[in-house]
Amino acid sequence: MRFNSAAATVEQFKPIPFVPRYQVSDKANVRNARTVRILKSRAIPAGHRQVLLYRDDAAPTYQYVHRLAALVHIGPPPR
Structure with missing residues (x-):
């Protein structure tokens, strides 16, 4: 039986609670929910x-991005 790698790479997007116009995936991509475009991110010096x-x-x-995904x-x- 062959492994279907395409099925393993499907991202699941869920809305961000405090800004529902955006969604974040389990692979840490953020997109606009209306246009379905992935947002550009910037790297800070800490990486x-x-x-x-x-x-x-x-x-x-x-x-x-990592905090949004989590x-x-x-x-x-936890508090």
Whole structure:
């Protein structure tokens, strides 16, 4: 039996709770839910990736991609 590598690489996108116009995948890609385009990210000197997210009620903010992916796919961090 052959392994289907295409099926193993499918990303699952889920909405980000505090900015529902964006979605984050289990492979840490962030996309616009309406246009389905992947957002460009920037690297900070520590090596982490950030994306600029726009909210309706606030100024745009940079968010860490790894924290967004963990929040959506694992759950909120413990207090």
